Amino acid sequence: MKQRAFEQRYEGVWRELEVALTRQKGRDDGAFPERYRELCHHLAIAKQRRYSPQLIERLNTLVTQGHHYFYSHTYRGRLQWLEFVLRGFPRVVRANRLFVYVATALFVGPLLLMGLACYLNAEFVYSVLGVGDVAMMESMYEPGEQKAGRQRASDTDIYMFGFYIKNNIGISFQTFAGGILFGVGSIFFLMYNGIYIGAVAGHLAQAGYGSTFFPFVAGHGSFELTAIVLSGAAGLKLGCALICPGDQRMKFALKAAGKDAILIMYGAIIMLLIAAFIEAFWSSSTSIPALVRYAVGLCLWALVIGYFVASGRRRES
Numbered sequence: 001m002k003q004r005a006f007e008q009r010y011e012g013v014w015r016e017l018e019v020a021l022t023r024q025k026g027r028d029d030g031a032f033p034e035r036y037r038e039l040c041h042h043l044a045i046a047k048q049r050r051y052s053p054q055l056i057e058r059l060n061t062l063v064t065q066g067h068h069y070f071y072s073h074t075y076r077g078r079l080q081w082l083e084f085v086l087r088g089f090p091r092v093v094r095a096n097r098l099f100v101y102v103a104t105a106l107f108v109g110p111l112l113l114m115g116l117a118c119y120l121n122a123e124f125v126y127s128v129l130g131v132g133d134v135a136m137m138e139s140m141y142e143p144g145e146q147k148a149g150r151q152r153a154s155d156t157d158i159y160m161f162g163f164y165i166k167n168n169i170g171i172s173f174q175t176f177a178g179g180i181l182f183g184v185g186s187i188f189f190l191m192y193n194g195i196y197i198g199a200v201a202g203h204l205a206q207a208g209y210g211s212t213f214f215p216f217v218a219g220h221g222s223f224e225l226t227a228i229v230l231s232g233a234a235g236l237k238l239g240c241a242l243i244c245p246g247d248q249r250m251k252f253a254l255k256a257a258g259k260d261a262i263l264i265m266y267g268a269i270i271m272l273l274i275a276a277f278i279e280a281f282w283s284s285s286t287s288i289p290a291l292v293r294y295a296v297g298l299c300l301w302a303l304v305i306g307y308f309v310a311s312g313r314r315r316e317s
Contacts, residue, residue: 003051010042014062021065036066087312089267092260093230094308096237103190103232107225110194111201118202125203128195137200141212157280164276168224172231172268176238176261183239190232197225215290218297219283222304223275227268234261234268 001009017035043059093100118125125134171193178185204213237257245253282288282296 001049003049003055006045006049006051007055013038014042014059017062017066021062021069032066032069036063039063039066084263084266085270088263089270090308090311092263093233093267096233096260096264099233099236099240100229103186103229103236106187106190107194107229107232110191111198114195114198115202115205116198118199119206122203122206125199128199129203134203137204138207138209141204141209141216143209143212157284160284161276161280164279165273168227168272168276169269172227172265172272175228175231176235176265176268179235179238179261180242181239182242183236186232186235186239189235190229193228211290212286215293216283218293219300220275220278221297222301223271223278226304227271227275230264230268230271234264237261237264 013035017039020032039059040063043056043063046056046059114128129137171189175186175189175193178187178189201213201217204210238254238261241253241257242250248256278300283293
């Protein structure tokens with residue numbers, strides 16, 4: 001293709017890009033990445049076919065400007081994530097605190113009751129766990145082992161990090177997705193997880209494994225347990241929108257509720273990633289004194305609570 005025909009064919013595209021970049025609208029244009037790739041292709045063709053230096057210079061200038069805009073947009077996206085973590089996440093949790101309170105009661109209540117029951121009656125744990133599961137739990141927290149938690153054999157901490165991510169996020173999504181069943185699923189999984197964790201904690205404490213179990217959960221518990229509660233709260237919000245859509249049609253009420261619910265889930269996933277990291281690389285080590293792990297656990301609980309209570313309030317209306 002001759003240069004003149006090439007210019008006539010793509011002149012409109014280049015002018016649109018020039019106008020968009022001059023008016024600083026390129027970064028807000030959803031089609032910009034595709035147009036930018038096309039422009040880079042045009043520059044490569046012009047160089048390969050040895051078109052005039054003026055045309056190559058023009059396209060090169062456009063590519064350079066587009067590069068700055070494109071990666072400025074990417075950087076802004078990273079800043080938006082930072083803004084979400086520092087302000088947006090705690091704000092949306094506070095805005096939906098009623099669901100958080102209800103989810104907390106549904107999770108913590110059964111946990112404490114079952115934990116107390118299993119501590120007072122050694123046989124009560126078998127109403128929740130099988131004999132094999134109880135034996136496995138006891139072996140996981142056997143005092144004197146070099147690693148507490150799930151039996152690892154030759155597995156590395158990095159492998160366990162991946163395992164904890166998969167396991168914890170699976171529980172979180174299960175608790176959240178149950179909300180689509182008019183909230184019943186979220187209620188069930190919140191109570192079930194509370195009963196299960198309470199049964200394990202109460203039995204291990206009664207059996208004399210508390211010196212291993214409680215230091216193990218002290219580090220990551222603040223992030224993991226809070227994330228489960230928040231996942232349940234997000235599911236309850238969906239369920240409430242289905243049961244009480246108000247003046248809106250059900251699908252519109254669900255869509256509106258889903259905006260906050262998804263934001264809560266984004267934050268919960270971040271918390272679960274942090275929990276998995278702590279669990280794999282810190283909680284499992286029995287070489288760290290129990291008092292140190294308790295102290296760190298208390299600090300992390302204070303950090304999590306303070307984060308949701310105070311973070312992002314300056315500009316909050």
